[in-house]
Structure formats: C-alpha cells, structure tokens
Amino acid sequence: xxxxxxxxxxxxxxxxxxxxxxxxxxxxxxxxxxxxxxxxxxxxxxxxxxxxxxxxxxxxxxxxxxxxxxxxxxxxxxxxxxxxxxxxxxxxxxxxxxxxxxxxxxxxxxxxxxxxxxxxxxxxxxxxxxxxxxxxxxxxxxxxxxxxxxxxxxxxxxxxxxxxxxxxxxxxxxxxxxxxxxxxxxxxxxxxxxxxxxxxxxxxxxxxxxxxxxxxxxxxxxxxxxxxxxxxxxxxxxxxxxxxxxxxxxxx
Ligand code: ATP
Ligand code: BTN
Numbered sequence: 525x526x527x528x529x530x531x532x533x534x535x536x537x538x539x540x541x542x543x544x545x546x547x548x549x550x551x552x553x554x555x556x557x558x559x560x561x562x563x564x565x566x567x568x569x570x571x572x573x574x575x576x577x578x579x580x581x582x583x584x585x586x587x588x589x590x591x592x593x594x595x596x597x598x599x600x601x602x603x604x605x606x607x608x609x610x611x612x613x614x615x616x617x618x619x620x621x622x623x624x625x626x627x628x629x630x631x632x633x634x635x636x637x638x639x640x641x642x643x644x645x646x647x648x649x650x651x652x653x654x655x656x657x658x659x660x661x662x663x664x665x666x667x668x669x670x671x672x673x674x675x676x677x678x679x680x681x682x683x684x685x686x687x688x689x690x691x692x693x694x695x696x697x698x699x700x701x702x703x704x705x706x707x708x709x710x711x712x713x714x715x716x717x718x719x720x721x722x723x724x725x726x727x728x729x730x731x732x733x734x735x736x737x738x739x740x741x742x743x744x745x746x747x748x749x750x751x752x753x754x755x756x757x758x759x760x761x762x763x764x765x766x767x768x769x770x771x772x773x774x775x776x
Pocket of ligand 1: 574579580642677681
C-alpha cells in the first residue's frame, strides 16, 4: 500500500490506527522472531517515547510514527553507528522530498532552521557479543501547524509543512526514508562505518562548537571535536581532556 521500492525493508508492515508506542510493538515482534525489515507504522501514538525517557508527541494523522526491525551482524558496542546511519538516511529523505537541507545535532536530532522536525530512538536486544535486533524508531513531524504543538515544545519543534509552506503526503516520505536507509545499510554492511561517518559529518551542526552535554550522570561543557569510529561524541573540556559521550542531550 506504500508502493515500496526497497528490496527488504518494509515488506512486512504492521499498520495501526492507534497504539501506545510503535517501539513497544516492534520490540515484541522482534523478540518473537520477526524478520529484518519488519515495519510498524501508526497513525497516532498515545504514549510515544523519545530518548532519555522523554515523551514524544505523536498526534493523529500529522506525522510519521514508525519503528523498523534490523538484525545487523555486529557487536552491541557498534550499535550507536546505526543511530547515526538512520539520521543520515532521514536527512537525505527530507532533502530528496522537500529540497530543504536539514542539520543533524548529535546524535540524531534532525533540525530544519534550528528546530527539531524529526527524532530517532534506537533500542537494542543483544547478547554480550552480538546484537539480536535493533529497533529503530523514527518520529517525523510532517503536517503539524505550529499551534498544533504543545506550548512547551512550540519554540523548539517544527514540521516539514511549516518549513516548506505546504502540506505533504506521508507515504512517499516513508518510501524515501526506507529507500535511503536500505541503501546506506547495505553500504554499511559491505564497507563499514567510515563512509557513513563522512556523510553524517556533512550534515552535523555541533562539531567544532562549544556544547553542553546533559548525560544521565550530569552536565559537561566542552567543544564537540567529532565522533569516534563507534559513533560516540568526542568532547574536549577546558583542561583539554577528551571525553567520549555515549548518550546525552546536546545544547548548542
Ligand atoms: P521531563 O520530565 O524532562 O519534563 P517529559 O517526559 O515530561 O520530560 P518532555 O521533557 O516534555 O517529557 O519531553 C518532550 C521533549 O521531547 C521536548 O523537549 C521536545 O524536545 C521533544 N519532543 C516531543 N515530541 C516532539 C515532537 N513531536 N517534535 C519535536 N520535539 C518533540
Ligand atoms: C527523540 O528524538 O527523542 C526520539 C524520538 C523518537 C520517536 C519515535 S515515533 C516512532 C517510535 N515510537 C516511539 O514511541 N518513539 C519512536
């Protein structure tokens, strides 16, 4: 029903009018053995989840709320690379469909004109030495007007329609995201993270700038120096010490 151009991603689709979170449903399907490429899409999420235990606002019909199952043959410590890969795929898809060029704020906030239009949440099911599955949650604000955002996020959130000045269809966007994702994922499995890292750096806004990183253990200020080959953020503090940040919220 989406008119997919991909070879495997999205060939098994579970579509819901309303769910708590596509992420929870995809995790359950993955646990039960669903194959790579299985996609869960919902019109509305009642309990959409963001990174760092936040809520993700996912009203009916206005955005893309979906979770994809991948089963990459990699050890768990390489999983952050996939988050960055997905951020590149989503950015390329936005660029392809709207002509607007997004920025990526490490690790995976997709910004248009400084405001967040999409976010990515990756969750793992893994053994100590290998990943069993990665659940990739993608939330994209497509047709919201600014007054449709809750007041507390209105200043920091945007939609493609707001930035482009016109509403757009969601199905072609989903197609394009999956197409770009499949292409990059194949490239990643064949050639490793290097080519993806270069693409990611091309979209990144935070590198070379002073940033504040809020991790679960506290706050750290420094200059973002780049990302490691595993996809961690390298932060240089005032004593020129390098810190490797796994998961945090970055303020420019
Ligand atoms: P806290 O306890 O920190 O208040 P919370 O669980 O109440 O956390 P919020 O902090 O309100 O959740 O989480 C919302 C955050 O998620 C906002 O900062 C905003 O960045 C982001 N957010 C949620 N939904 C969207 C969306 N659709 N588009 C853009 N950003 C969003
Ligand atoms: C973030 O930027 O904090 C990540 C947001 C991820 C939201 C998506 S919407 C589809 C999937 N289901 C969820 O509950 N969350 C992700």
